[in-house]
Amino acid sequence: MATNEVLTVDVAGKDGLARIYPNGTLLSNDLADWDGLYLHYYRQSPFEMVEHSCTQHRLIVNDRTLRSPIIETFEGENQLNPVSPGTVRVLPANTRSWAYWETEHQFILLAFEPELLTRQIADTTDVNFVELLPLISPSDPLIYSIGLALKTELESGGLGGRLYVDAMTIALMAHLLRHYSVQNYLAPTVVNGLPKHLLKQVVDYIHDHLDQELTLETLATLAHMSSSYFSRLFKQSTGLSPHQYVIQCRVDRGKHLLRQGKLSIAEIADSLGFTHQSHFSHHFKRLVGHTPKAFINSQ
Missing domain, CATH: 2.60.120.10 (Jelly Rolls)
Structure with missing residues (x-):
């Protein structure tokens, strides 16, 4: 053969x-x-x-x-x-x-x-x-x-x-x-994606490891799928790619930490796994519409 x-x-x-x-x-x-x-x-x-x-x-x-x-x-x-x-x-x-x-x-x-x-x-x-x-x-x-x-x-x-x-x-x-x-x-159109128990498992893992480097391979392995197949089903489930979802979760966590006022912007960026403060500020402004500093002043 x-x-x-x-x-x-x-x-x-x-x-x-x-x-x-x-x-x-x-x-x-x-x-x-x-x-x-x-x-x-x-x-x-x-x-x-x-x-x-x-x-x-x-x-x-x-x-x-x-x-x-x-x-x-x-x-x-x-x-x-x-x-x-x-x-x-x-x-x-x-x-x-x-x-x-x-x-x-x-x-x-x-x-x-x-x-x-x-x-x-x-x-x-x-x-x-x-x-x-x-x-x-x-x-x-x-x-x-x-x-x-x-x-x-x-x-x-x-x-x-x-x-x-x-x-x-x-x-x-x-x-x-x-x-x-x-x-x-055939009709109506429905949203497909990861089975509910797998989606919960992956999402819980993301929230528990926001301060660490999260790779597509790590998340796909958690779901016991290839990276490409996991990425496709995850986006069908959440409307976001795995990378976009992680960024959104980090920014949401950042908003909570900024409201608490216990950490500096640089410390928050580091605690959320961003490589540097400007990286955090870039995504925060893109998703929230304000810089972290402006967000603090608005509270």
Whole structure:
């Protein structure tokens, strides 16, 4: 295979996953019809995957702690990612991925046809398409518990029945739509962006570290995204680029400190992470309409 080609895997196809997971599956629902949802439970020896994509969406749900982090490409960027019970990887359909692990890796693979997502909201919303976000979640208790519940259902020989599987599937799709997707509507136009819990996490981090150098890479890593993808979704959520948002927060904090009158303008500039007082004054006047000194005199 040429180096610029990417292997395409179809989970529903015969032996499709064997091309990326050579050890074979410990458990799977190959003999059960779960209507577009597929579960495979793996224990893989140290292995380097070929670069590949999959025609289905995939969730890698970890139920073991891996002694060393997984090295993988995620949204085109190399990452070193620790693994523990509850760690979840969301790999959208047709997303290129590659990974290497140097110790035994045991995990649940949940794959599903993209139509399962849109089916959940087709009756209530005019949707062009649903875009699943490529994310690494350090912990998602709900996805973890659903993965374990479906694994137990298979191990029991289908004791809960198809309705139980359908209920788990609906809960999983609803959770993914709420926290891990961007939905494009026909009308009315809505604001898309980061899932609410990720946006809060990033915003809280910004406010807690205004006195430090905040880089796009740092914030994107916090959200487990590539810098370009994070920047796009952050602007959709806030109306500002990450840089513009940080400056706005620093100026707002500066107004509060100026009103208190306990610090000089130079001290405030330094406490807010500005390189020098004139840098602070420039952005303050641009956003507030007055220089810091004029703002103090107006109070």
